Amino acid sequence: MPLNWKTGGLLLGLVFFLAVMLVKPIGVSTQFVILDGIIADAVNPDLVTKTDDGYTSTNAYLAKSNGKYAKSVSNPLNYSFVFVIAMAVGGFLSVMARGGLSQAERSVPALWRANFGDSPVKRYAAAFLGGFIVLYGARLAGGCTSGHMMSGMMQTSMSGYIFALGAFGAAVPVSLILFKKEA
Amino acid sequence: MTTIILAIVLGLAFGATLDRIGASNPTYIGKMLNLTNVNLAKTILLAIGVGSVLMFGGQMLGLVDVGHMSVKTAYVGVFVGGLMLGAGWAVAGYCPGTGVVAAASGRKDALFFIAGGLLGAAAYMATYPSWKASGLLDKVLGGKVTLGTVPGSKYDGLLALPGDVLGIVLGLGFIALAFALPERLVPQRAAEQPAE
Numbered sequence: 001m002p003l004n005w006k007t008g009g010l011l012l013g014l015v016f017f018l019a020v021m022l023v024k025p026i027g028v029s030t031q032f033v034i035l036d037g038i039i040a041d042a043v044n045p046d047l048v049t050k051t052d053d054g055y056t057s058t059n060a061y062l063a064k065s066n067g068k069y070a071k072s073v074s075n076p077l078n079y080s081f082v083f084v085i086a087m088a089v090g091g092f093l094s095v096m097a098r099g100g101l102s103q104a105e106r107s108v109p110a111l112w113r114a115n116f117g118d119s120p121v122k123r124y125a126a127a128f129l130g131g132f133i134v135l136y137g138a139r140l141a142g143g144c145t146s147g148h149m150m151s152g153m154m155q156t157s158m159s160g161y162i163f164a165l166g167a168f169g170a171a172v173p174v175s176l177i178l179f180k181k182e183a
Numbered sequence: 184m185t186t187i188i189l190a191i192v193l194g195l196a197f198g199a200t201l202d203r204i205g206a207s208n209p210t211y212i213g214k215m216l217n218l219t220n221v222n223l224a225k226t227i228l229l230a231i232g233v234g235s236v237l238m239f240g241g242q243m244l245g246l247v248d249v250g251h252m253s254v255k256t257a258y259v260g261v262f263v264g265g266l267m268l269g270a271g272w273a274v275a276g277y278c279p280g281t282g283v284v285a286a287a288s289g290r291k292d293a294l295f296f297i298a299g300g301l302l303g304a305a306a307y308m309a310t311y312p313s314w315k316a317s318g319l320l321d322k323v324l325g326g327k328v329t330l331g332t333v334p335g336s337k338y339d340g341l342l343a344l345p346g347d348v349l350g351i352v353l354g355l356g357f358i359a360l361a362f363a364l365p366e367r368l369v370p371q372r373a374a375e376q377p378a379e
Contacts, residue, residue, distance in 0.1 A: 012204060093199060140263060
């Protein structure tokens, strides 16, 4: 069982606060681009190149904002990338500490099972498709649930409100249509 | 080096917290989004409120550096991208951060989510010039703006109100909303067994 919302919300709020106090607001989705860049640059070393005053790329997206992303691709040991790796480790340790997940839950989550059965292939296909849309959308929006919505609204940022309106505006109707049976 | 240590400590804390609040469990996300159990929404609202009050309060007391704020640009694509993310979030039950935590916690479907995500991000990288040319990435409402004008920040305010005071007021509003929101927003179906 998850923590009750009062404890959980307090903890989550503290983490977001500590991040902005000590370093900068939390964000995750950019790192999918950075990992793509690292992989693509390993295959084709001409993708990201060093210039006199920084880095640039033959890809317009990596080159934007004076090669900010190109620089991170060249230096994966930067704050934001390490943060996401540490986040995965933190999640792993936390799950292990509470005894891990059941075999069934690991492939098909309960609510999905109640609505669409226990075929892992169907679930994996949906997760893959969902992942594609989520990250394409996050990059178009310039952030995701953590960067735009949580960090953004916490800072009273206009863009955070616009993002949250779009995200929940689509997520709630889609979920109501898909998940009619309760787990 | 200090920043890397901070990345490790804060990342560990964030990942563990996402697991403990149920955010990396697609069932819990689905129950929030189909409005049958919005405890997670209460958690998120409370967190935004607590974060806001602490950050702006800290700024007013001079304990938190205003320069650490990082406000993103407002443009039409933020809304369009938000819609896409929302739709995918509902289907998969994962967003970028929680998908990473879920995969690390042994959820195999989350590995497929990440693979799809890497492909989606790459597709955006390839199509970025068309979006740029479409004008949907041009700033609206002043671009990088906060709702009020935060003293000492490099961002403009949409309103002339003091941004730090407004931040605390809105933060308290989020906290109040977290308390006010009922756990379930849609009626229980008669044919269904009672939840839990």
